[in-house]
Amino acid sequence: QTMPLGLYDVVQLAILGAGFALFAYFVYSWNSKDEVSPRYRPSVLAGLCLAGVAMVAYLILYIDWDTGFRLEGEVYVPNEEARTTLGTRYIDWSITVPLLTVELLAVCSVAGAAARKLRFTTMAAAFLMIVTGYMGSQVLSEGRDATALVVWGLISTAFFVYLYVALIGAVRASLPTMGAEAAASLRNATVLLLSSFGVYPLVYAIPVFVDVTPAWFTAMQVGYSVADVIAKVGFGVLTHKVAKLRTAEDV
């Protein structure tokens, strides 16, 4: 759909700004991984890897946004490159959301076989949650079929609920095993991550309820970009703090 100039520029801010934030966080994690002992290193490495992937995904989003529209008079007219502004995000999440669960679980206190099982099931649930969402939002009728959106959205929500419950359970069980300061940061990190998770289904559901005007489309892009920065950068900085505090406790 065509985009008025102002709204086009708002989306530009959302995409490029989020890409810059992720790049900054990538450089930060790369250079601060030694602040954390080997025991919690997997958490920092997961954060580093997912920041790298997300940064490249935003670079692709930016290029497609830039080349996907031609200015004709006073409006931007889309071409085929503009088709992927949502799909590329899902492909990014299919890798980064499983890594986010690793990042969180690696600063919890679950260990041994139970930890391996929990890590595997939460990664699988996160992956399936995103891939089923991709079916509704991209593959079937380009996300404009309300029935497909609802059906695949509900399947995706089943994985979402499992993930929520499993992660909260692991954090709950871990809080008493660490010092007060680390526990407070872990609680904050978890609240931040799980509230940002709530944004995605809301944005996904927009085309079910309203006709996607340029203004709504802009709202969707801004919503996803802001949520991505909170879930990756904000959550990552807090998790890094937990890992650092727990490293100090272990000495």
Add this chain to the structure above:
Amino acid sequence: QTMPLGLYDVVQLAILGAGFALFAYFVYSWNSKDEVSPRYRPSVLAGLCLAGVAMVAYLILYIDWDTGFRLEGEVYVPNEEARTTLGTRYIDWSITVPLLTVELLAVCSVAGAAARKLRFTTMAAAFLMIVTGYMGSQVLSEGRDATALVVWGLISTAFFVYLYVALIGAVRASLPTMGAEAAASLRNATVLLLSSFGVYPLVYAIPVFVDVTPAWFTAMQVGYSVADVIAKVGFGVLTHKVAKLRTAEDV
């Protein structure tokens, strides 16, 4: 051949998703190679190098996929860039499969002249297996000639069988030389790698038996992408674990 929108997007998910996973694994190996002692370092280095190659191969696949089709009405129509969606994969494998055998053998306990000979013959067999497969699937009639597919497929299978037997033999001989935990992980890694190897000849044989419709073409691309992630990332993470456990045993 033309691709309907939905199937095009599924292939997009397979290619870009696999590329992201390989990039994440590349960043991970780069940042965790010091967790392993110099004795097993060659394994991690082989994994790092092959992840780098595969990541670039998927970047090329993604660019060709993106520029190889033009949207005309409701279908994607291919142009000449779309010819390489299989060939680029073989070129990637011709380098990465020999490196996969190095990665596996370097955490086994074969040493000295026997190790050098085994490494050389398995690398050569892996290389020849892929190059002969490339003949059938790309060079002759663009992989649409059933006779060429079968003849070159059988030559390739001869190398495949040698490789299988040699790798299983080396692993079998090594398992008793290490602790129980490392042995269990090495066994898992080998099973994972060799089962993923089974996917490739099956996908290769698809054009022998069926007419390659867009749906079959999509299945081939998804099959190769999933198998690549399992054989490189899944196997690599398990091998890294073996190397870490054996490092701890040696101290």
